[in-house]
Amino acid sequence: AVLVTEASRFSGTLITAGFAADYGRDVCAVPGSILSGTSRSCHDLIREGATIAESIDDIPRIPRHIIYRKESSDTHSFSLHCNQTENEQNDLSKEEECILNLLAAAPRTLRAVSEHCHLDLRKTALSLTTLQAKGLVRLYRGLYVRS
Known part of the structure; x- marks a missing residue:
């Protein structure tokens, strides 16, 4: 695409x-x-x-083994990195684990995820975007759900 x-x-x-x-x-x-x-x-x-x-x-047909990582804190350029193993792909932060565990029960809004996991909205949005790029979460009708 x-x-x-x-x-x-x-x-x-x-x-x-x-x-x-x-x-x-x-x-x-x-x-x-x-x-x-x-x-x-x-x-x-x-x-x-x-x-x-x-x-x-x-965006159709994004390979789920591709994730986006910021190159450094002083630049706005991004690059693609392919994960070598499924374990690396699923290497989750504690915030991402909290979000996935929460979404296993039911779809949630950004604010509900933020409140339950005790994260500010910016950090929650960043973690959800990372999980979307990993193919573990998707946004459906305004709610985040596990893929």
Whole structure:
């Protein structure tokens, strides 16, 4: 799949998205502000049939062995790392374990997970996103559920 997050009207990103579509790849686009020039191409792609990507669950066919890790605290670049074993993939923090145990019982909102696991909302959202990337949790109709 190709995910377009921002692109101006005459961006090389559109060429890439066009080639992806020509080769039968899924094209996803993140909608943005109607006032932003860098969102216009995403809106055009959506009008032309690209999948709207609002969360990781909206992006089709992401291999579940791929997780996203921030390279360092002073940069905004991310890279992909493939886990070698299932144990490494499921190497969970205590926060992630608490969340998975809670979600085993029933789907929950972000706020409910935060309150039950005694985490601030930012840390809860980060842990849930990590668990989504690992394929262990997904967002369904505003509730987090175990995959």
